[in-house]
Amino acid sequence: MIIIVDSLNKHEYPELLDAMFQLRARVFEGRLGWEVNVVNGREIDQFDDLDPAHVISVDEDGDVVGCMRLLQTTGPHMLSDVFSCLLDGEPPIRSSRVWEATRFCVDTKKLTRGKHPRSISYVTSEVMIGAFEYGLQAGIKDAVAVIDPVMDRVLKRSGNAPYGYLGSPKPMGKVTALAALMDCSQQRINNIREFSGIRHDVFAPQPALSLAS
Amino acid sequence: MDLIDLSTVENSPEHHQMFLDQLCERLGLDYGSYATTSPVSGAVQGYANYPDAWKMHYMRRNLHLVDPTIHRAALSIAPVDWSRFQRDEKFEAVFFAAHDFGIPNKGLTIPVRGPYGDRGLLSVTRHCPDREWEKLIPKIIGDLQMAAVHMHDAVMRSDAISRALRQPKLSAREREVLQWVAAGKTMQDIGDILLISDRTVEVHLRSAREKLGALTTVQAVGRAIGLGLIYPK
Structure with missing residues (x-):
């Protein structure tokens, strides 16, 4: 299930946010070796103070298993500041119709391979559906996402390939990072749903039927 | 969408009002307003094409201090439908009074963020049944996003220093x-x-x-x- 947590409703979800910051620490410092600031096992940076929206995937046990952070490209965001190297020194895109997606990750420790609801592929698709449906409703046409090559491959394999890239990939810790462009469209959402078999409303609790399957 | 281009005209209340009038007319809305809070002084700068009686009441009562469309919507990256605001005293202070002045309660606020941490809010309203409102918004949301940034950037460019910074x-x-x-x-x-x-x-x-x-x-x-x-x- 997807929950959008922003500064309008974050007081309702303190535990969820805390678990998300811990997941980000495990993934970005632990697994990917990015130079991120981790305090008490939680990865939090200055962009978390700029009232972003977090797309959070919660599994049946109530654990945070995936997340993504969204910011408007009209205001301060990562590509305009810390990831500007990815753009080869060029100024970033600035558009009311483009959101930036960063800190996109899933819990590879808890999730497994395959396409069932406890799989990496399923949760990745669920987070993307949540983000794109949220964006579509907000009048957003495209997203620029900072991702690593592994995530890039996962997206390509799951009916969700980026249609373009900005700048060029750059080393970022143990892996490289790249800025991928994805259209925020019903077409793309349909493709992801088709691939993942997710047909229900991702913002509501999953129906019992799919829990049993 | 054919609107007055605020970046080519003098930064005056008349032009901002004209922009809001045209926006409402083109998109089938009743009223529009724009507000930004100075990060330095906290002063609210705003433009609206609401009836004068409501504008006077709003200013006299200092409703900008509690108006959730200003203080709450700025926390979101997505447009905020007014139905999302908590029904607390602050909400009632603004919206119950607005109702008395004939201001519609169907509304949407589009938050804008500028490169220097500046934030602006474009709000639009319309008198109509729920279903009509729900059908209207998806059709005009893209235009509203672009209009909101256009207006915010024009207001932010209003002095010489900002103009130089914002090349x-x-x-x-x-x-x-x-x-x-x-x-x-x-x-x-x-x-x-x-x-x-x-x-x-x-x-x-x-x-x-x-x-x-x-x-x-x-x-x-x-x-x-x-x-x-x-x-x-």
């Missing part, structure tokens, strides 16, 4: 795309020339247009030539 910074790609547009090429042509997808061309073009404060591609090309960013054909 549009176009990337090489954005200049290239504009140069080919000026030469009359289609998105598809430009994609083929630059070896990128036509959707990527579109994203660069839209970004260039908004950075230049232009509402249309023709305006953007003209302005880019004027600023010496691209060559005339």
Whole structure:
């Protein structure tokens, strides 16, 4: 299930946010070796103070298993500041119709391979559906996402390939990072749903039927 | 959408009001308003085409201090439907009074963020049944997003220092795309020339247009030539 947590409703979800910051620490410092600031096992940076929206995937046990952070490209965001190297020194895109997606990750420790609801592929698709449906409703046409090559491959394999890239990939810790462009469209959402078999409303609790399957 | 281009006219309340009037007329809305809070003084600067009686009441009661469309919506990255606001005393202070002045309770606030941490809010309202409102918003949300940034940028550019700081910074790609547009090429042509997808061309073009404060591609090309960013054909 997807929950959008922003500064309008974050007081309702303190535990969820805390678990998300811990997941980000495990993934970005632990697994990917990015130079991120981790305090008490939680990865939090200055962009978390700029009232972003977090797309959070919660599994049946109530654990945070995936997340993504969204910011408007009209205001301060990562590509305009810390990831500007990815753009080869060029100024970033600035558009009311483009959101930036960063800190996109899933819990590879808890999730497994395959396409069932406890799989990496399923949760990745669920987070993307949540983000794109949220964006579509907000009048957003495209997203620029900072991702690593592994995530890039996962997206390509799951009916969700980026249609373009900005700048060029750059080393970022143990892996490289790249800025991928994805259209925020019903077409793309349909493709992801088709691939993942997710047909229900991702913002509501999953129906019992799919829990049993 | 045919609107007065705020980046080419003097920054006056009349022009902002005209922009709001045109926006409402084009998109089938009753009223529109824009507000921004100074990060330094906390003072609220705003424009609206509400009836004067409501504007007077709003100012006399200092309702901007509690107005959730200003203080709450700025926390979101997405447009906030007024039905999402908590029904607390602050909400009631503004919305119950607004109702008495005939202001519709169906509304949407589009939050804008600028590069220097500045934030602006464009709010629109309309008297109509729930179903009509729900059908209207998806149709106009894209235009509202662009109008909100256009108006915010125009207000932020209102003094000389801001104008100097806010010289549009176009990337090489954005200049290239504009140069080919000026030469009359289609998105598809430009994609083929630059070896990128036509959707990527579109994203660069839209970004260039908004950075230049232009509402249309023709305006953007003209302005880019004027600023010496691209060559005339």
